[in-house]
Structures are given as structure tokens and as C-alpha cells.
Amino acid sequence: MVEKTKPESKSDSTGLGKRIIAALPKEATLIFIFILFCIVLSILTPRFFTVQNLRNLVRQTATIGVVSLGMTYVIISGGIDLSVGSVLAFAGISGALLMVGGTPIVLAVIVALALGALLGLVNGIAIHEGRVPPFVATLGMMTAARGLTMLVSGARMVTGLPRPFVQFAQLTIVGLPALFFVWLVLIIGSILVTQYSRFGRNVFAIGSNREAARLSGINIRFNTYGVYMVSGFMAAVGGMMMTSRLANGVPTAGQMYELDAIAAAVVGGASLMGGEGTIIGTVVGAMIIATIRNGGNLLGVNPFVLQVLIGVLVVVAVMVDQMNKGRSE
Amino acid sequence: MQHLVQMKSISKSFPGVQALDQVDFDLKPGQVHGLVGENGAGKSTLIKILMGAYKADAGQILLDGEEVEIRNPIEAKRLKLGAVYQDITLASELSVGENFFLGKLPRSLSGLVKWAKVHGETQTFLDELGIQVSSRSLVRRLSPAQQEMVTIAKIVYEGSRVVVFDEPTALLANEETEQLFGIIRRLRDAGTGIVYISHRLEEIFEICDTVTVLKDGQRVVTCPVGEIDSDTLVNRMVGRNLEDMFVRQTYQTAEDQVLLEVSALTRQPVFENISFKVHRGEVFGLFGLVGSGRTEIVRSLFGAEKPDTGSVSVEGTAVRITTPAAGIRHGIGLVPENRKEAGLATGLAVDFNINLASYDNISRLGFINGPAERRRADKYVKELRIKTPTVRQTVNKLSGGNQQKVVISKWLCRQSKVFIFDEPTTGVDVGAKVEIYRLLDELLQRGAAIVFISSYLPEIMGIADRILVIREGRSMGLVERPQFSEERLLRLASGLEAEAQTANSTA
Numbered sequence: 147m148v149e150k151t152k153p154e155s156k157s158d159s160t161g162l163g164k165r166i167i168a169a170l171p172k173e174a175t176l177i178f179i180f181i182l183f184c185i186v187l188s189i190l191t192p193r194f195f196t197v198q199n200l201r202n203l204v205r206q207t208a209t210i211g212v213v214s215l216g217m218t219y220v221i222i223s224g225g226i227d228l229s230v231g232s233v234l235a236f237a238g239i240s241g242a243l244l245m246v247g248g249t250p251i252v253l254a255v256i257v258a259l260a261l262g263a264l265l266g267l268v269n270g271i272a273i274h275e276g277r278v279p280p281f282v283a284t285l286g287m288m289t290a291a292r293g294l295t296m297l298v299s300g301a302r303m304v305t306g307l308p309r310p311f312v313q314f315a316q317l318t319i320v321g322l323p324a325l326f327f328v329w330l331v332l333i334i335g336s337i338l339v340t341q342y343s344r345f346g347r348n349v350f351a352i353g354s355n356r357e358a359a360r361l362s363g364i365n366i367r368f369n370t371y372g373v374y375m376v377s378g379f380m381a382a383v384g385g386m387m388m389t390s391r392l393a394n395g396v397p398t399a400g401q402m403y404e405l406d407a408i409a410a411a412v413v414g415g416a417s418l419m420g421g422e423g424t425i426i427g428t429v430v431g432a433m434i435i436a437t438i439r440n441g442g443n444l445l446g447v448n449p450f451v452l453q454v455l456i457g458v459l460v461v462v463a464v465m466v467d468q469m470n471k472g473r474s475e
Numbered sequence: 476m477q478h479l480v481q482m483k484s485i486s487k488s489f490p491g492v493q494a495l496d497q498v499d500f501d502l503k504p505g506q507v508h509g510l511v512g513e514n515g516a517g518k519s520t521l522i523k524i525l526m527g528a529y530k531a532d533a534g535q536i537l538l539d540g541e542e543v544e545i546r547n548p549i550e551a552k553r554l555k556l557g558a559v560y561q562d563i564t565l566a567s568e569l570s571v572g573e574n575f576f577l578g579k580l581p582r583s584l585s586g587l588v589k590w591a592k593v594h595g596e597t598q599t600f601l602d603e604l605g606i607q608v609s610s611r612s613l614v615r616r617l618s619p620a621q622q623e624m625v626t627i628a629k630i631v632y633e634g635s636r637v638v639v640f641d642e643p644t645a646l647l648a649n650e651e652t653e654q655l656f657g658i659i660r661r662l663r664d665a666g667t668g669i670v671y672i673s674h675r676l677e678e679i680f681e682i683c684d685t686v687t688v689l690k691d692g693q694r695v696v697t698c699p700v701g702e703i704d705s706d707t708l709v710n711r712m713v714g715r716n717l718e719d720m721f722v723r724q725t726y727q728t729a730e731d732q733v734l735l736e737v738s739a740l741t742r743q744p745v746f747e748n749i750s751f752k753v754h755r756g757e758v759f760g761l762f763g764l765v766g767s768g769r770t771e772i773v774r775s776l777f778g779a780e781k782p783d784t785g786s787v788s789v790e791g792t793a794v795r796i797t798t799p800a801a802g803i804r805h806g807i808g809l810v811p812e813n814r815k816e817a818g819l820a821t822g823l824a825v826d827f828n829i830n831l832a833s834y835d836n837i838s839r840l841g842f843i844n845g846p847a848e849r850r851r852a853d854k855y856v857k858e859l860r861i862k863t864p865t866v867r868q869t870v871n872k873l874s875g876g877n878q879q880k881v882v883i884s885k886w887l888c889r890q891s892k893v894f895i896f897d898e899p900t901t902g903v904d905v906g907a908k909v910e911i912y913r914l915l916d917e918l919l920q921r922g923a924a925i926v927f928i929s930s931y932l933p934e935i936m937g938i939a940d941r942i943l944v945i946r947e948g949r950s951m952g953l954v955e956r957p958q959f960s961e962e963r964l965l966r967l968a969s970g971l972e973a974e975a976q977t978a979n980s981t982a
Contacts, residue, residue: 338842342842342843342845343838343841343842343843344834344835344838344841344842344843345841347827347830347831347834347843348834350820350823350827351820351823351827351831354820354821354822354823355816355817355819355820355821355822357816357817358816358817358818358819358820358831359820359831360779360798360799361777361779361799361809361811361817361818362799362803362831362832362885363798363799363800363803363804363832364800364831365798365800421820421822421823422822
């Protein structure tokens with residue numbers, strides 16, 4: 147309170163520690179919180195810091211982690227994509243059906259990913275050409291894609307997937323799950339795209355100020371399409387990862403994933419107002435949420451209590467962010 | 476006669492500006508009091524103080540001879556002071572009747588709204604005033620002029636004792652203006668006090684009985700309309716010492732190559748048949764009152780809005796104006812009127828904003844050359860003396876003047892040849908203004924051509940080589956620097972003088 151009432155001076159009144167924290171990027175603070183979390187959990191339960199548990203944790207987080215990456219692009223552009231969970235299921239089922247039908251694995255995966263991007267493109271068209279608010283357009287897609295999934299699968303699990311595909315999820319490379327490496331590649335790719343590509347710059351510009359971006363010659367149409375296609379593609383990758391892990395095509399897969407993905411991005415510092423957000427932030431956000439779940443399970447905390455905690459975390463993360471912003475302005 | 480309103484020695488200052496300096500203003504019952512002055516003279520500030528939107532720094536307000544304190548618009552309403560502003564203040568998704576009864580819808584005992592009563596009363600009232608609008612229509616479906624008339628009717632319906640009209644005719648056609656005058660006369664005869672603000676001096680002479688001229692926050696004169704003619708009035712409005720801050724180092728003398736040519740540009744109903752040429756090294760002024768269409772003209776030639784017909788060429792090459800991207804490729808850059816809404820990605824960094832329009836120039840295979848981005852940003856921060864701790868600072872933390880420089884840098888970085896400045900010095904302090912003028916000189920020396928919009932006469936007269944005057948979307952005349960005079964430009968802009976000598980006369 148005392149500090150707040152002081153006039154804004156060039157931080158000479160604040161301590162060194164505070165200055166260092168203020169100078170650190172938001173992501174560093176998040177990583178710090180995450181590490182602290184892990185340390186506390188390791189002390190509380192010996193089962194947390196075991197190879198087996200960490201391997202599981204990473205495997206579980208990878209799918210939602212990939213979906214969150216796509217969500218981050220959308221949120222930075224000032225939009226939202228509620229359809230990712232359904233697109234994930236649709237791509238997962240489509241890929242599974244193709245494989246069961248005898249399509250080579252690689253081809254089936256490519257087609258499934260393309261289908262994900264296609265559904266994303268439909269979102270983009272509805273949003274740009276139809277001027278439908280992203281919330282509504284992707285809400286429609288959420289329902290429609292889930293319906294499509296049920297239609298093509300007859301609402302039944304798709305079984306009998308080729309062995310190599312199923313084994314992929316169990317594969318470890320230098321002790322880490324192969325799924326983790328899929329996530330890692332997409333993380334690195336996304337960092338490069340969001341920070342160093344023209345597309346990334348355009349997405350930030352549109353999210354920050356759409357009109358200024360347009361008047362600076364940025365093509366709003368193609369970039370909107372691009373953002374939702376990336377999100378659809380990432381959801382489809384998630385779908386393939388999940389199908390491999392579950393060893394079956396599951397039509398009800400990915401329910402509520404849209405909310406987890408949004409939560410990961412928001413905890414990671416992305417702003418739903420657009421123009422703000424980082425891939426690293428989202429990755430750490432996803433890991434923090436997954437670790438709370440995992441640690442809670444190990445400690446025997448009631449899963450419903452965990453749900454309450456995660457809900458509170460999302461709101462608190464945004465509150466802290468807003469308070470920091472309010473002070474610096 | 477007893478005074479209805481007396482405003483005594485009202486002063487009000489904003490950071491860096493004395494908006495009002497001990498201004499007196501009186502209004503009697505049944506008086507129509509005209510308030511005139513240039514943009515920035517203090518008219519709106521005075522009215523906003525009366526309506527409780529601003530608080531005066533000093534002075535007092537008397538109502539019926541008793542001192543009152545009007546702290547907010549709600550109190551103003553309670554004291555029966557009403558105002559019709561330029562912008563529509565109706566709830567657009569509601570019906571006309573609902574707007575009339577907003578916040579006080581009559582309800583029956585069962586709690587249901589008595590719609591018959593709402594619409595019956597509203598309709599009767601509208602009919603009485605001769606306004607042909609149904610009480611049941613949604614406001615959004617009415618034309619802007621109809622909305623304006625409904626707003627006026629609502630204020631009258633509320634039975635205000637004082638009604639302020641702030642540029643009420645900006646959206647109205649002649650017929651509706653006559654109707655408005657009918658309503659004003661009716662109010663006047665019923666003893667209401669009217670304050671009438673307009674740039675259109677002929678209206679002042681038609682409807683007002685008294686007129687007060689404000690200039691630079693001071694009252695110049697108050698007199699009966701019969702004792703003043705329009706020439707004297709214009710003279711009183713503009714007769715100011717020309718500040719020597721509005722000067723460039725050199726003005727263009729010889730005609731250089733034509734950089735920008737606009738011919739017969741039309742976008743109905745906003746503007747029609749606008750043609751002009753801008754030469755290398757020239758500042759071409761576009762002058763007109765607010766709402767004259769000047770902003771829309773430049774937005775169209777840039778590609779921000781599609782014109783119906785007409786053509787634009789840069790250095791003799793025709794531009795297919797469809798999107799801003801096309802205009803930008805041909806070397807046109809727009810420094811828009813509202814820089815925070817349209818000029819800057821405010822939450823992003825200075826280097827990002829400087830490069831915003833030219834990332835295609837410094838990228839390969841879709842990836843950006845980071846060092847080049849940084850180098851360009853550093854270059855313009857240095858050249859334009861942008862005050863920022865680092866190029867990574869977000870632009871919303873910079874001052875208005877520095878933000879404006881970032882927008883200008885964006886086009887320099889893009890190597891634009893034609894710069895359009897739309898009111899570039901609004902919300903910018905005096906020091907930064909001078910710097911922006913100096914920048915114009917630098918741009919010209921680099922071989923640019925500039926289109927400059929301003930509604931502030933001393934500024935545009937000091938900056939421009941030639942000025943095209945726009946009124947209601949039509950060109951009223953092109954004035955060359957030797958013929959510049961405030962009187963002449965104002966007369967053209969307010970329609971007092973017909974088009975005299977001009978190159979583009981078809982209207």
C-alpha cells in the first residue's frame with residue numbers, strides 16, 4: 147500500500163530484488179514458479195520425482211501442450227478457438243479410420259492433419275468473410291466437428307490400429323517419450339514463427355490493433371485464415387498423438403481441451419485482448435496445470451478440489467498480470 | 476429582462492492550453508444566442524462546463540440569478556439544461572418511443588410497460604413537430620438526419636429551459652434545417668433560452684438574435700446580430716496575431732515533378748469529383764470544417780476505403796486502389812487522424828511499429844532479418860529524435876509527439892514518397908508540434924510530397940504551399956500561397972463565397 151501511494155519514480159525507491167523481478171521477462175517468473183512447484187512436490191511425495199512419473203507427466207502433457215501452441219497463435223491475434231477439442235477428435239478418428247481401412251500410416255496422418263487445417267480454414271472464412279465473432283464461429287465448429295466425428299465413427303471406438311502407430315506413443319528416445327519430441331519440435335517451430343517470421347509479426351500486429359495493421363498494408367484475410375489453420379493443424383496433431391497413446395480412435399476424445407488450452411495460454415501470459423503472449427509462456431502454463439493435476443493425484447487430493455484450484459489459478463494469474471500492468475502505466 | 480443563465484468569468488485550462496480565460500456569457504428567456512469561433516476557440520469547453528461535463532477552474536454560473544454548481548450531467552438535466560451534440564446520443568437498438576421514455580417507462584400495476592402510452596405520446600409529439608418518423612421504428616434504422624431530428628425532439632420533449640445546439644445542422648439537409656429552425660422558434664416563443672453553435676454563419680444570421688464570438692479562449696464581442704455583418708464577424712473570429720511557429724524554412728517556388736495525381740475521385744454520398752495534383756517538395760493543404768469529407772478523401776486515395784470512381788496515380792503510374800497495401804506499394808503513407816486507433820500497434824514495441832509496414836522488405840522465405848529490423852529502428856529513432864529508453868519500449872508509454880514520430884518513421888522506413896498527414900498535431904504539445912513541422916521540411920528535402928489536413932487555419936496557412944478548400948465533399952477552390960487569408964479560406968469553407976478561381980471546376 148505504501149509503495150502504491152508513492153509517486154512514480156524511476157524505481158529508485160524499490161529494492162534490488164524487486165527490480166530484478168521487474169526486469170525479468172514474465173516467462174522467467176513462470177519458470178521459477180514451476181520449478182518451485184516441482185521442488186515442493188518432490189519434498190511432499192517421493193513418488194513425484196521418479197523417472198516413471200515424470201515420463202508419464204510429460205506424455206500426458208504433450209497432447210494438450212501441442213493444442214495450446216495453436217491456441218496461442220489465435221489468442222495473440224485477438225481471437226479464440228473453442229473448436230480445438232472437437233477438431234482433435236475428428237482428426238484422430240479420421241486418421242484411425244483411414245489406417246484401419248488400409249491406408250499407409252504416413253499418408254493417413256498427413257490426411258488427418260490436413261483435415262484439421264481445413265476445419266481451421268473454415269473457421270477463418272466464417273470469421274473474416276462472414277464477420278462472425280471468433281467465439282461464435284468456433285463454438286459452431288466445436289459442435290459441428292464433434293457431430294462429424296460421431297457420424298463417421300458411428301459413435302464407436304475405432305479399434306485395430308496398426309501396431310507401429312500404437313507403439314509410437316510408447317517409444318522413448320534417450321529416456322524421453324517420443325510424444326514429447328513431437329511437442330518439442332512444434333515448440334521450437336512456433337517460437338521461430340512467432341518471434342522471427344513475418345507471419346508472427348502480422349499476428350501480433352493484428353491482435354494489437356487490427357485497423358493500424360490494415361492501414362500498414364497487412365493482409366488481414368490471409369493472416370486470419372493462417373492463424374485458425376495453424377490452430378486446426380495443431381489440434382489435429384494432438385488428435386494423432388492421443389489416438390496413438392490410447393491405441394484406439396476415441397470419438398469423445400478432447401472434450402474440454404479448448405478450455406485447458408486457453409487456460410495454459412492465459413496462465414502463460416497471453417492476453418485475450420490480443421497482441422500479447424509467448425510460446426514459452428504457454429508451454430510453462432501447460433506444464434504448471436499438468437503438474438498440479440499430477441501432484442494432486444499423487445498426494446491423494448480429491449480431483450474435484452484440484453479442479454477448483456486450477457480454476458482459481460487461471461483467474462489469479464490474470465489478476466496478477468493486470469495488477470502489474472496497472473502499476474507500470 | 477431577467478437573465479436565465481449567467482456565466483461569469485469562467486476560466487478553464489487543460490495541460491498546456493488556456494481553453495477559457497474569464498469568459499462571460501449570458502442567456503435570457505426567449506433568446507437565441509449564437510456562439511461562434513474557430514476550432515479550439517473554446518466554444519465546446521464553455522458548453523461542457525454549462526452541461527456539467529467539465530468543471531471550471533474559476534468563475535460562477537447563475538441560474539435565474541442564483542448561483543448553482545453543476546457538478547455532472549445528471550445535475551444539468553435536473554436543472555433542465557439540455558444539449559444536442561453533433562454525435563447522436565440515442566440508444567440505437569431501441570425504438571424512438573423507448574428513447575423518449577428512457578429510464579422512466581410507464582408501467583401498469585402488473586409491472587408491464589404501457590407501450591400504447593409510450594408510443595401514443597411520442598407519436599403525437601413527433602407529429603406536432605412535423606417530424607415524419609414512427610415512434611415504433613428502431614433508431615438504428617433511421618437515417619442520420621432523422622436520428623438528429625429525433626434527438627432534438629427528445630430534448631424538447633424533456634421540457635428543458637435551456638437548450639444548447641452544437642452544430643445541429645452538420646447532418647441535416649436544407650429542408651430539415653428549416654424544420655429545425657421552426658422548432659427553435661417555437662421554443663424561443665415559449666420562453667426557452669437557446670444557445671446555437673454553428674460554423675455556418677448564414678445560419679447564425681437567420682436564427683439568432685444575439686451572437687458571441689470566442690477566440691483563443693477569450694470573448695471578443697457580444698452584440699445583437701443586427702449590428703454586425705458577416706465580414707466583420709469572420710474578421711472578429713480570426714483576427715489574431717499570426718504565430719510564427721507555423722513556418723517552414725522554404726516554400727516551394729518552382730513547380731517540380733507531379734508525384735501524386737488524384738482525378739475525379741468520388742465516393743457517394745461523402746465526396747464528389749475531387750481532383751488535385753501534388754508536386755515533389757510541396758505541401759498540399761486540404762482545408763475544410765469537421766465533417767466536410769477531407770478525412771474520407773485521403774482515406775480513399777490511400778485505399779483504406781474504396782472510392783466509387785476516380786483514379787489516383789503516383790509518379791505517373793496508376794494505382795489500383797483496392798486496399799491500403801496497394802497504396803503503400805506505390806509509395807503512399809497515411810499518418811491518420813486518430814493515431815492510437817489507426818496508426819500504431821500501441822501495445823507493441825517501437826522497433827516493431829517502425830518496421831510494421833516494411834517487413835516484406837527485410838525478410839526472406841517468410842523469416843525476418845533481425846539485425847536489419849533493429850538497425851532500421853535505431854536509425855529512425857536517432858534521425859527523428861524519438862525519445863524512448865530503448866527500441867523495445869512499447870509505444871503506449873511514449874508521449875503523443877513521440878508516438879507521432881513513430882508513425883512517421885513507419886513510412887520513412889517503407890520509403891514512401893507521398894505522405895498524408897491528417898491532423899498530425901492534435902494531442903501533441905507545442906514543442907513536439909514544432910518538431911513535427913521541422914520533420915515536414917526534412918521529408919520535403921528528401922524529395923517527398925505531402926498532403927496536409929488541418930482544421931486549424933494558422934497551422935495550415937503556415938505549412939501549406941497551396942490549399943484546396945472542401946465543403947460538403949466538394950472542392951470549393953484552390954488557393955495559392957500569395958492569396959492565403961483566413962477570411963478567404965473560412966468564407967470558402969463555410970460556403971459564404973462561391974468557387975472563384977480553380978483548376979478543377981465541374982461542380
